[in-house]
Amino acid sequence: MKRDINKDPVIVDEKFPPEMHDLFIEDRLLGLVYLADGEGPHKTLLLLHGFPGNEKNLDLAQMLRRGGYNVMIFHYSGSWGSSGNYSFSQNYRDLHAVRQTIDDDSFAREHRIDRDNIYLAGHSVGGFLTLLAARDGMDFRGFAPLAPYNLGIQAERIHSGDEEAHRETLDLFEGGLKPLNGATAESLMADIMENRISWDLFGDPRAYADKKMLLVIASQDACAHPKIHQVPVAGALAKAGGEKTVVSLSCSHDFSEKRIAVAEALYEWMGER
Helix, strand or coil, X not given: CCCCCCCCCCCCCCCCCCEEEEEEECCCEEEEEEECCCCXXXXXXXXXXXXXXXXXXXXXXXXXXXCCCEEEEECCXXXXXXXXXXXHHHHHHHHHHHHHHHCCHHHHHHCCEEEEEEEEEEECHHHHXXXXXXXXXXXXXXEXXXXXXXXXXXXXXXXXXXXXXXXXXXXXXXXXXXXXXXXXXXXXXXXXXHCCCCCCCCCCHHHHCCCCEEEEEECCCCCCCHHHHHHHHHHHHHHHCCCEEXXXXXCCCCCCCCHHHHHHHHHHHHHCC
């Protein structure tokens, strides 16, 4: 049943109302799960924030919950109170750990999760991680990169001697360090350069062929420049074929002008059979 995600529910299940559960995954990763109204189990979206995570997209979580979906977020190692040291490669290891946690039967029952309907979405660097997860065949029902920032292509630009790419990347990393632990701009640069080859998203477009995917492009993005970071993803998905949806919104990197449009795109996509 389609719901209006912009309106509060008229009737709430007294035994199983909408709730927010705090999480401490593997005793190291802080997170939250926004539980939808009703006993469920509910389709669940794991929603990844970007670098460094100033925009956590919690408004999207609230809207999707009103639509009947659970939404789960977490903070990568070394960020926003999670223990450990921050790096992009550690972000991806954290994603694997969280996916394994969701698959635990007791965890799923406690949080009213339908383990056969787990989706992954990510913004910016979270979108890059989402694409890596899709490429590598992680166990999600669908994958939705939102204005993805392609760390692999950025590393390739730097490797080819693009001084502007090197400068803009260092500036970006330097500006995001305040909420992070154990990282410097130089360590983050070394991380992407070390993984430059293994983080190639487009080596085999067939890797995406059997994946249900939604790409949301921010066409006025001044951070993850569309021609470099986002439009090539659309091209790869078109070559792959299958269940692919591409939405282009005239807005900035954080979707500040199109928050409802992003939520509605995710809601419609998750509701498709």
